[in-house]
Amino acid sequence: MTKEILNLKGIKGTLAFLFVLSLIQGAAIIMQASMLALGITNLFNGEKLSNQFLPLLLFAAAYLVRQVLVFFRDKWMERFASDSGTAIRRELLEKIFSLGPKFTQKEGTGSLVTMALEGVTQVETYLKLFLPKMMNMLLIPLMIVIYMFTLNPYSAGIVILVLPILIFFMAMLGIAAKRKADKQYESYQVLSNHFVDSLRGLETLKLLGLSKDYDKNIGTVSERYRKATMSTLRVAFLSTFALDFFTSLSIAIVALFLGLNLMEGAILLGPALTILILAPEYFLPIREFGTDYHATLDGKNSMGAIGQILAIPTREQRSGTKSIGTWSAKDSLEVNDLAVIHDDASQASLQNMSFSWKGYGKIGIVGASGAGKSTLIDVLSGFLTPASCQVKVNGEILAGFAAPAWQEQILYIPQHPYLFNDTVRNNILFYTPEATEEALQAAIDQADLRQIIDSLPNGLEEKIGEGGRMLSGGQEQRVALARAFLDSSRKILLFDEPTAHLDIETEYELKNNMLPLLDDHLVFFATHRLHWMKNMDQIIVLDQGRIAEMGTHEDLMMKQGHYYQLVQNQGGKTEAIK
Numbered sequence: 272m273t274k275e276i277l278n279l280k281g282i283k284g285t286l287a288f289l290f291v292l293s294l295i296q297g298a299a300i301i302m303q304a305s306m307l308a309l310g311i312t313n314l315f316n317g318e319k320l321s322n323q324f325l326p327l328l329l330f331a332a333a334y335l336v337r338q339v340l341v342f343f344r345d346k347w348m349e350r351f352a353s354d355s356g357t358a359i360r361r362e363l364l365e366k367i368f369s370l371g372p373k374f375t376q377k378e379g380t381g382s383l384v385t386m387a388l389e390g391v392t393q394v395e396t397y398l399k400l401f402l403p404k405m406m407n408m409l410l411i412p413l414m415i416v417i418y419m420f421t422l423n424p425y426s427a428g429i430v431i432l433v434l435p436i437l438i439f440f441m442a443m444l445g446i447a448a449k450r451k452a453d454k455q456y457e458s459y460q461v462l463s464n465h466f467v468d469s470l471r472g473l474e475t476l477k478l479l480g481l482s483k484d485y486d487k488n489i490g491t492v493s494e495r496y497r498k499a500t501m502s503t504l505r506v507a508f509l510s511t512f513a514l515d516f517f518t519s520l521s522i523a524i525v526a527l528f529l530g531l532n533l534m535e536g537a538i539l540l541g542p543a544l545t546i547l548i549l550a551p552e553y554f555l556p557i558r559e560f561g562t563d564y565h566a567t568l569d570g571k572n573s574m575g576a577i578g579q580i581l582a583i584p585t586r587e588q589r590s591g592t593k594s595i596g597t598w599s600a601k602d603s604l605e606v607n608d609l610a611v612i613h614d615d616a617s618q619a620s621l622q623n624m625s626f627s628w629k630g631y632g633k634i635g636i637v638g639a640s641g642a643g644k645s646t647l648i649d650v651l652s653g654f655l656t657p658a659s660c661q662v663k664v665n666g667e668i669l670a671g672f673a674a675p676a677w678q679e680q681i682l683y684i685p686q687h688p689y690l691f692n693d694t695v696r697n698n699i700l701f702y703t704p705e706a707t708e709e710a711l712q713a714a715i716d717q718a719d720l721r722q723i724i725d726s727l728p729n730g731l732e733e734k735i736g737e738g739g740r741m742l743s744g745g746q747e748q749r750v751a752l753a754r755a756f757l758d759s760s761r762k763i764l765l766f767d768e769p770t771a772h773l774d775i776e777t778e779y780e781l782k783n784n785m786l787p788l789l790d791d792h793l794v795f796f797a798t799h800r801l802h803w804m805k806n807m808d809q810i811i812v813l814d815q816g817r818i819a820e821m822g823t824h825e826d827l828m829m830k831q832g833h834y835y836q837l838v839q840n841q842g843g844k845t846e847a848i849k
Contacts, residue, residue, distance in 0.1 A: 273575055276398070279355050279358075279398075280355070281354070281355075285347070285348075289344070289403055290406060293406045293411060295340060296336075296411065297414035297415065300333075300411065300414075300549070301415065301549070302329060303330055303548075306329040306333065308541055310326040315540060345399075348399045348402065348403055352396070355394075355395070356398075367383060367580070371649060371652065386573065386576060386577060390573035390576065391573070391577070394574045394577065395570070397567040397570025398570070400563045401567045404556065404563050407560070408559075408560040411555075415553045418549070419546055423542055430525060433524070434557075438557075515558070518554040525546065529546060529547055584656075598793055601630060602665055603630070603665055605627040605662070605663040606624070606625060607625045607663075608659055608660060609621055609650065610623065610624070610660070611643075611650060611655065611657045612658045620643055620646050621647060621650070621817075622816050624816075624817065624818055625818075626818065626821065628809065631790075631791050631792055632809060633794040633796060634796065635797075635803060635804045635809070636811050637798065637801060637804065637837060638813030638814060640799070643815075644813060646816075647813070648767045648795060651672055652683050652765050653677065653678045656671070657671075660672075664677075680760075680761050680763045681761060681764075682702075682758060682765070684752070684766050687744070688750065690736035692735075692736040694732050695727070695733050696711070698735060698736070698754075699711065699720075699750060699753045699754055701754055702758040702761075703754075714753045714754075714756040714757040717752075717753070717788070718784055719780060719784045720749050720750065723746055743777075745773055745777035745780070752784060762793060763792065763793045763794075764792050766794070766796045766797060768799070770800060771799065782803070804824045804834075805824050807823070807824065810834065812827065812833045812837070819833040820834060
């Protein structure tokens, strides 16, 4: 049982419910066996069938109680598993969104999608099957063997001696099955990532003539997953055979000694029949647990993987922080002693960084590759928790950039905006589904999307994104810009290399569309394309995680420092695009 189960909402009540049900079910099993043995013994002793009404009635009542208990138990577990799965999926998605795009890129989109969909479904199966079978295995055999002791201690001793052997083989096969299932789950994650990557890059692969090579790669990964699955199934079938063999052998041994005792007169027929009927019931919970254990291994692995993500430390939120309103020309931002240390880095990625700004404005962030531009944008978006930082808005300490009061005002436009598998209309209306048709059309014109939409067969109702029509990088950026134009409530814009993958002509067209959007906003624009800096009100120049210098384009060029050197390294062409 994974420790994550104990953190589920309602788990204590569910375990208590299962405990009571298992006790009642164990009592019903004992009554069922006793009444059946009593009726058979009475008939064997020559009593009339009509006189066995009470034992047979009690037997039927016990049988009915067992079936009713199983029915209500299954209903309870289905509801509990469904509610727990919904809560786990919601918590997982909130954590993924909280950790941001860098975490998604690191873990793999396909792996996370599989985890959130099929993984959570497997967790529901794990909860639904594992918990009741575990409780039955812990209580029912114990109740039965105690009752057997009252009838014939010798027979009870036999089943007790056989149980450790059965558990030993079950544990050995279970360990082997777990290792196989772990490898199968890893192969499944790799296959998921490959599949998603192939879908996203299929058009590019076909244009480059690499689709057949990538098809072989997918085939290799699929074959690896098939072998891992078959290997796991072989162990599962072997363990099922071992369980059936040892339990059948144990029941046969009990029956043999009961027969010998009956022949010697050491035990009466009634107790012997009761023990013989109870012997299969004694091993049944263990067999069911062992069989379903293999069926729930994927769910157990999924729950462990989800638990590892949920256990990632969340950003600290200070209580008592005053809420801030919509960013305006009168507001001020002050950042002091910002430092970031990545888990896999021996030194800080950002060090001793402090800056401030008041009102609207365009702040460019430049530097050599690896200087920390994207890291700074991740911090400003709240997707990355700094090792140290003090943030003040209008002189009031803010609970970091992960504070909802800050994040609710942000529009983040990355290098590769995400397009949902939906219509062009719904992709543009993602942030503002309540926008009017007039506002939508105005945003389309501002983002220069009109010609593109008119060229689509279904216009605004054309499906795009994964599984739909593929758009070029420039067209994707225009959709992201249309979203931003449409949402006038968010006044803080974050750009992370938004044109790094575009050609000069496309970037020129996008620049003309983007510049009006930057007015009346607080903008942080990270890029290595220095021609943008002439349009910035302030430039932050980073060098090895530190602020090397700050100022306007003209001031920094006159200083002939780090920024001047960056310009010279690009051939001095800061005016390549005006």
